[in-house]
Amino acid sequence: MSTAGFNSQNGTGTGQTYTNGPSQNPVALQQPPGVGYGMNHQPAYNPMQTKVLGPPSPALYASGPYQPVPPGPQLGSYPPPPAQPLLTRPPIGVLPSHTPPQSASPGPGPRQAQATPPAQATPPPPAVTSTSYYTGPPAWQYAAPRGPAPNHVNPAAAAPPHMSHGSAQPPGPGAPPTSIHGYPQPGTAPPPMNPPPPHTYQPNRPAYGPPPTAPPAGPPGATGTPPPPKVDAQSWGAASSARPPTEPDTQEGDVECPGDVAGNGPQAPNSYNHVDNRMAGAAQPGPPGRHLGHYPSLPPGYQNTLAPPPSSLHPALQAATQPYIQGPQPYQQQPGGPGPDQLSPSMAAMSLQSGTPEALRVVNLLQERNLLPPAPVPAPTPCLTQDLQKLNCSPEVFRCTLTSIPQTQSLLNKAKLPLGLLLHPFKDLSQLPVVTSSTIVRCRSCRTYINPFVSFLDQRRWKCNLCYRVNDVPEEFMYNPVSRSYGEPHKRPEVQNATIEFIAPSEYMLRPPQPAVYLFVLDVSHNAVETGYLSVFCQSLLDNINALPGDSRTKVGFITFDSTIHFYNLQEGLSQPQMLIVSDIEDIFLPTPDSLLVNLNECKELVQDLLKSLPNLFEKTMETQSALGSALQAAFKLLSPTGGRMSVFQTQLPNLGVGALQSREDPNQRASAKDVQHLSPATDFYKKLALDCSGQQVAVDLFLLSAQYCDLASLGCISRFSAGSVYYYPSYHHQHNPAQVERFQRDLKRYLTRKIGFEAVMRIRCTKGLSIHTFHGNFFVRSTDLLSLPNVNPDAGFAVQMSIEENLDDMQVVSFQAALLYTSSKGERRIRVHTMCLPVVSSLSDVFAGADVQAVTGLLACMAVDRSVTSSLSDARDAMTNAAIDSLSSYRQSALTIQQPGLLAPACLRLFPLYILALLKQKAFRTGTSTRLDERVFAMYQLKYQPLAFAMLMIHPALYRLDDLSDEGALNINERTIPQPRVLQLSVEKLSREGAFLMDAGLVMYLWIGRNCHQNFLSQVLGVSSYAAVPEKLCLLPELDTAESQRTRALVSWLRDQRPFFPSLHIIRDESQLKPHFMQNMIEDRTESALSYYEFLLHLQQQISK
């Protein structure tokens, strides 16, 4: 077997864990250890760091504190706008006159009179970059973290950190237990994005016979046996990069308070640094990484390749389909709570006494080929008592790679599976209990929110399930607003719901919650106008302007740019919008700072006028240059005083001014290069600006619409570090690419109208003994477990890696809690809390039995993205292969009691090799196939940012046969019948020329029509008379009044409805240009450059038996 492994990501059991931080984003990974964001002067220790990244280079912000432009007042330091000569492009409205800023660079002048390009003069450094990030907090800023906080509302701040909030105060004598509780309020969430999975089972197919002696037929052209993947000795650990900069966090107890978010002061020693130092000192590299987390166990019966009884719902499926958090549950918690005494017997019964659980049934992968369940793979159900499981967090929100937590790090190391959490914390929920309370009950020691898994020692005391401190029950908590009864604290909604939202009292805010502020930054260069996106955008915003989340305070603003920056004065009272052009892009300033972001309600007509005229305004432009960097700087200045959301639309490589980029892609190298270059950013400009934005509560969402290379690896940093999102529409064109246009329209509608949280932070806590490191997703890591999220949206996923620092010997269960504090678009401060409880196990078999194969795959994908950037793509590929080899090898050596030939896996891991092979063939990681660099980088972003369910579709698409759809086993939703065809293996063996097959790959769907497709399908579904009559570029299913058409459209739209983005549909024939894309997803087949599934299994077996 191989000597390499993925293990070290879990730490080595010697206590070094925190590799957290910037490593969540590939860019950060580029930084050598010790170079953080300048907030930490200590070299960051990274136990996983096995690859040398080169000598430390100067930190971005290391020596001089970097500062964002302070809000408000500082604008005054720019040349006073009133005196400036008007930068004017005449079209819209009257132009005020302006005086150019007093700088050496050419002042802004009338656009027409611009004689010399602004870039010619030597401009002074842009104001933004010369300022410091860590100025003292503006008076309005939240939380008053470093040093005295004059406007901290809570005088208790002087108390020890953990007690600084009033919410944990002991119950006051005789406080009336009453009316403050507004519970329950209806959740504000929109209808569920994900209806429950189908309740249908279809019998699995019988296993294939003995393995074929020849490899399965590959697609035409597949010749020669590709070499097996190279397996180098290496460990996952190397993927981790420097730990994130930690920031002073003097209010760790209040962590979710926004004030902790931005760097507000000079770097002071803080508790986290001490922890780090200690750990760095103690850290031993340990045995070269070889521990991985665990695998999810598929629920009993699920993994069974025998047909499950059609009548009974699989337990996992039952869990997944349970109505989500249906308000208070009838569960009666004993005063003792779920203590060890109560848990052990039943758990033992569940996991051990019932014989070998299905999850551990031994599967010989070389013999059983039909491993895919007929319906999407459900999340495994943790092995908990029914009472606890009933209260547990939904797997759609919170998932762990191992649903049974190993008792020790060494046990985890043995399993060779990664331990980590996958979260979808702001997911749209149909049922969300909301509590209004003046007292939010939290542990006085670790600040955990009271939750269903705490123990009540008696009516007056509860024991924290994370740190075990015994806390008092506040008087108010004795009253149950649901039952309107007194003296039953364990029946409170907080103790009955693993997901709950609080409306935060005033302690959680130090300035009034910010209003919803939306700034749109639009590329209007010639290239942009050519794509035709601008009119789609303007129309979409016009259509949805009343649905933008917000209230009477909502503000909007617009900036357009090409080689110059254009602002729009929308002040109430103007008869029409007024355009102001700033051509001095080297020293950007705001011409009329007070009238560029306006109240939407008061100025709606002007905004609508602008949206109607914008597309025409630039219709004839010949300006080809793009000063994106300056436009972003201008937008940042505009949003700094309030925070908010910046939506940037870009259609080409920025080529002028700050942040200008050059093409780095060599199309000739796309397929041949073993290692892909330029996955990391070419400049740190976008990352630095993103950090500035994060510090001022500004998130940047990037919409990239382009046919050419745009260096997404560099541009994407602006969103990754500011907690924004990246949308990518390659080859967007309003006429030539209708599928992309439809996708863009649908995505925009969702984007503009979906829920949004502002000035958010998320803290993840776990039971003492476990520790969190290495985060994945889009955000800035503010301290070891605190993520700064200037915006949070319902479609964002996150992942974290964990290790076991102290033995969990005496624990039956452990818990994880994610708390997301945000400002709603209505200006309410809210806290959404999710708590998950999992059992602790002491045997390797139990660890394997609890493995969640999809969660493991999702986490490994995130780790592999990091590895690709910090090390190389080939390293990442080897590490993924080794993950499969190592875990199966460990299973064979340590968990199997009866040795037998073959490639053996526990049933819960039977899909692991297939998923690993799928990852190797995924756009993000594949080699030997021409893959555009931007598309590869985008796929990497998606793997790190998408919630698990969607990431899995990208990794292993679902294939269905559509020409024989029936109503058997169909779902019935809102009187619509949704057929549920079974999921097929991704192999051409499963295709038939007589059929039609739908492949759902997440962002895109393909409907492949066989050459001899039944006439019935062609006419009843596609409305054509023959195969030859299927149009070449068809991306819409015609709405025919036939049962076949209705069934097909119902299925496609149901699949689309379950995700927050809009997958385009391509109907293809054998001759279609897109056929290779369809075929590339046939993961089980061999291609010229990649192994078939069977060959891959043989390779694994070879390595394991070495």
Ligand SMILES: [Zn+2]
């Ligand atoms: Zn606690």
